[in-house]
Amino acid sequence: MDKFSTHTGTALPLRRSNVDTDQIIPAVYLKRVTKTGFEDGLFAAWRNDPSFVLNQPQYAGASILVPGPDFGTGSSREHAVWALQNYGFKVVIGSRFADIFRGNSGKAGLVVGVVDQKIIEELWDFIEEHPSAPLTVDLVERQITAEGFQADFEIDYYTRWRLLEGLDDIGLTLRSADLIDQFEQTRPAFKPKTLPARVAS
């Protein structure tokens, strides 16, 4: 995973709450076996509507998404994160996210920052007034800044550290392989195993 420290880009205000992962990418788009090519399915149900914010020319090329509260609820599909990344988003700033979505983002390298809904409202107003104004998201300082705008965001300590260092979670865990071995020695014998397969009599 690439290291992330700061990102500068324009932002897109998504004034909707409760955007679940079925809205971010509907199930029919989940058939691919790769992590790429999901951009077509992003917000698919709304994409045909010319007034949908993603279709508005002033926001073309935006890389920072600013949705309403409870973004990413519902299905655990990481395809939602890939679709956002495939489309070009590097950062999502919102006031409330579903746990699984936030977890998936952290693993896949999409930065998810949390701020108060009041700040989101201010940010929406700011972006709509200055759609081409670049915003800088600084993960080290946990700050979003633009000319005439500044706010702190929250991200959990561990995820931030991993993103800053660009660390692969699996590699990190495998450093504790001996602890996993030891733990396995203590597991009770009655715990179930899937193999060898047993069938109902």
Place this chain on the structure above:
Amino acid sequence: MGRTLSEKVWDDHVVRAAEGEPDLLYIDLHLVHEVTSPQAFDGLRQAGRPVRRPDLTLATEDHNTPTLNIDQPIADPVSRTQVQTLRNNAAEFGVRIHSLGDLDQGIVHIIGPQLGLTQPGLTVVCGDSHTATHGAFGAIAFGIGTSEVEHVLATQTLPQARPKTMAVNVHGELPVGVTAKDIVLALIAKVGTGGGQGYIVEYRGSTIEALSMEGRMTICNMSIEWGAKAGMMAPDETTFAYVKGRPHAPEGAEWDAAVEYWKTLRSDDDAVFDAEIDLDASQLSPFVTWGTNPGQGVPLAASVPDPETFADEADRTAAKKALEYMALTPGQKMRDINVDTVFLGSCTNGRIEDLRAAAEVIQGRQVADTVRMLVVPGSARVRLQAESEGLDIIFKEAGAEWRAAGCSMCLGMNPDQLAPGERAASTSNRNFEGRQGKGGRTHLVSPLVAAATAVTGHLSAPADL
């Protein structure tokens, strides 16, 4: 101070704990399906890593599979590739798989319990948000993303921050015609879709204790619909009786050792939860949704609410959007809403008890001319069991379609989908926009309401027949 049920199970799985870091949890059972796993297996291949514990891993095909002509190759080539990819990965990495046509194929959350692999005190994960279903056995069970699937495949562990704890106390006797589904729909309507965020929830109280395992699974299944990390219930004699004798249940001395341990899995009397919610089950009635999230529900006897009466502005806006999508008007009686399709199935209500309950209502009656009813058993074995009881005949004679096992119309991915504008009464768990097919409209209901609705053609309870 005492510990809660979830804290006990959690503590028993901590491989590594350090200040400022998430705990590293050991995973006892990892369930895998075709949609959220291909990229994870790919990651393993690229890094040259094996599956650490194939013997704690189980794969099945459910989301992207058809429920008709399952003896034929899957018609959609992209779906066929995805399913074939899982088969290839399972063969390459030594993972047990239950493919279409196999006796133990079915929805991932139905086959775990059915095989006796889901047991009290386990940690269970799956790349699917309804994994909380397994919490009904007193397991910590939660959905994960594909990166985490890869992590578990490679290490059999997962770094996890310890969630807060919540108790949902449900007391009182359920009125006739009111089911586990109605409890959980009423709960979500009360607390909202974000009410459980950050918590592992323990459902407890006399009402829960009186439920069958099927009913308990229905409730735990929908934990994610109000944002909870996981939902669980203390194992008791009902749980033990359900597990005993299943293919992977412990036997002999191991059974005794297991039960002795399982009996310790309850919240201590002096345990303190971070939050508690009370619900009086005796006041409940059949519950149905009117909107596009599972929290937008009312009793069947009520009317479509007026968004203007909502105090919270965000709720008001969401309700207006939902009514527009659902093509409903405030004040319209829920019972007056006509449906085109009734879907009986899914990991929420696709178990044998659900099919029996619906069959009892349907028996000797006819599905309305204006309605198509799909009955989709949650697993191949549920289907067989139902057929051995003659339930398939009851459904078919009533005019319903009897299908093969899978997720089917719960999500708009396989061939079973709603057409744009079509309206369904569905026993599944999500009424999101387009969830059951682009432009489709979903009302979440219990199996009893689904069956009665199929007969009348509009949202109904068995008492209306």
